Amino acid sequence: MKVTHLFEDFFHSEKAAGLVLMACTILSLLLANSGASAGYLHFWHLEFSGHSVSHWINDGLMAIFFLLVGLELEREVYIGELSSLKNALLPVVAALGGMLVPAGFHFLFNRGTDTQAGAGIPMATDIAFALAALSLLGKRVPNSLKIFLTALAVIDDLGAILVIAIFYTGSVAWMNLIAALSVYGALLLLNRLKVRNLIPYLIGGAVMWYFMLHSGIHATIAGVLTAFAIPFGNGDEKSTSFILQRFLHRPIAFGVLPLFALANTAVVLPNDWVHSLVEANSLGIFTGLFLGKPLGIFVFSLGSSLIGITRLPSDLKWTHILGTGFLGGIGFTMSIFITFLAFNKDAIIDQSKIVILISSLLAGVAGFFLLNIWVKPETVGVDSTRTPSTQYDND
Template sequence: MHRLIAPFLQFIQLEYSGSLLLLIASLVAVMLANSPLAPLYGVLLHSPIAVALGKISFHWTLHEAVNDGLMAIFFLVMGLEIKRELVTGELSSLRRALLPILAALGGVITPALIYLVLNSGKEGAHGWGIPIATDIAFSLAVLSLFGRRIPLGLKVFLVTLAIVDDIVGVLVIATVYTRHLNYGYLFAAILLFAGCLLLNRAGITRLSIYLSAGVLLWWTFHASGVHATLAGVLLAFAIPTTGHGSQESSKAQESPLHRLEAALHPWVSFGIVPLFAFANAGVALKDLNSDAVWDPIFLGIFFGLVFGKAIGITLFSWIAVQLKLAELPHGVSWKQLHAVAWLGGIGFTVSIFIAGLAFETEAQFALVRFAVLIASTAAALVGIFLLTNLSRRSRVPESFEEQVPI
């Protein structure tokens, strides 16, 4: 049991630490965008970068390089986390996974419906995918403030919910926010992915082979019109989950998936995600008019993230338990689950990423980023208030042995 839960504990510890840098980077971006240094900040984000891979070259701005290039690594790590959960984590057992799966679906459907009701027939209707995302790093960081007063089962529930949320987010990006397709390159990408799966099936475990194929996969997706970050998720699903160890537990620890996730996760948590926040969170308030908070786009995102997430997660969880499809995690009460449901409204990373795909004008993108920042902050504050009231009444042991009967 300890060997199974060790990757999860390592994962949440990195998320806790990385979220501090994410918060700092976001605050710095907002301050720069609203200071006399704003022109310099804009010049930095639009500074040209050229990347050459043999005869293939890419000419990006720094902002594009982060969003189109580095974020592919973020989605690769996301895919590795998803696959690990499917193989050895909460998602490996349908009975254990059903509650966070259904909760996540509620937390996706309800915000999307709220957004669409407020934006139906308007120019912002295409942005319905923005309020469906939950930011793992920020939500776990808020939960970490309560330490031993929060049962481990509640943390596992939140992480699993956020991972299912990410799966839905990736599917939305791939299907809804892909505009023009080049079917020749798309077919080549599918063949490359199939080739990676065959390498896995053949027992090939050398990571350099998969990563080389991953670069080609990224390029073919980029050329096909499908957002290239999808290549990261698909590559993750081709990475082997067994190594050369003689025992099963040894295999899990020595697997290419485990080694790649351990190697990339710190770079993503402490480098790529804060850099993404720095490049995307800088909302210039002067670009927003006085009626911005009454704009249907703002209202759809705000009410979707703040209320839609909490209502959807709690309601779908309650229905699942009442129908006896699932049960509450060990040591978790309904009040605690409801409090954590509010933390699901902390969108940020994936929400802003989807916003960049959904809206092309700078004015709309600024409005959406402002809405995501305000809504995420509001959801976090409500979650903190509820958890604070609950945590005054109880203190839960932190150790795994004390919380889970073995």
């Protein structure tokens, strides 16, 4: 399977970003539970223009993160790993299972309770953390496995965006929503008129974000909409979309996401935090991420292959898919983000963050050790135990 330079750059950048996120998470937890806790927590609650620092990060800077997610989704669909139906079907089906089964686990534990709204929390995969964990295995990882995990996480991001837009929207202020969509329509018109200058798109995106913020629909959706309004062209290095994506990648990977990690993992562990791990919400998040993710990804992938809908790349085994499914259980960024939308009580939010961190850590460790056993240079190739319908050549 051929791997483009853009994909290689993306993979290595996400790997580095994941390591930075790990460091920020550990640092934030240590500071929040140290003698500097009061000052550290106070900083994130400082008011600026009517909103706290953490609020500006979650609703403002994260909109830029979603802009990048939208640009990456656009590239994958047009010329990337999702542009070919043959390559796209397996990660699409796997991602579907990786969203539905974890949500089902959480719903099973929390049906009819105040924490039922948290069903979306275990649905997402943190692409930076997942790729960082996979990268620790070195060059023996098949390229098709890197692409499978990347595509899976990208599709997960799209699923999370849809979940936010559909299920985590409160009362709608229709005038503001109409204003936001009108701006979006104007941006699409600029695209049709072949306007390539980035400035009007960025200004329009900022205006759309403002109206979306006051519409009742989460403002970060404006980032995704802006991305799909920006001209893609042929996707080469001179295209408007590519220029913006290349510009945003490092500031977001090494600026926005670390800030998000610092602000949202500043959790003071209560004395009884261990007891909260057996509450319904905690069990739902844990089983969703640690069990539901690998189970959903593996079963949906295998099932779709057996009935002939998808095919497994010739250099992969089903054990590779199972191990990667555990890496899909690293929720972190999107899981924490959805937590804020699902709950409005600080105690439940903090409890959810703790479980997300524990679940993501255990899922990542399990995925790494399983793949470390199953991914071996001398065994990478066609698996003789697969059914003939699951084998194909990746030209």
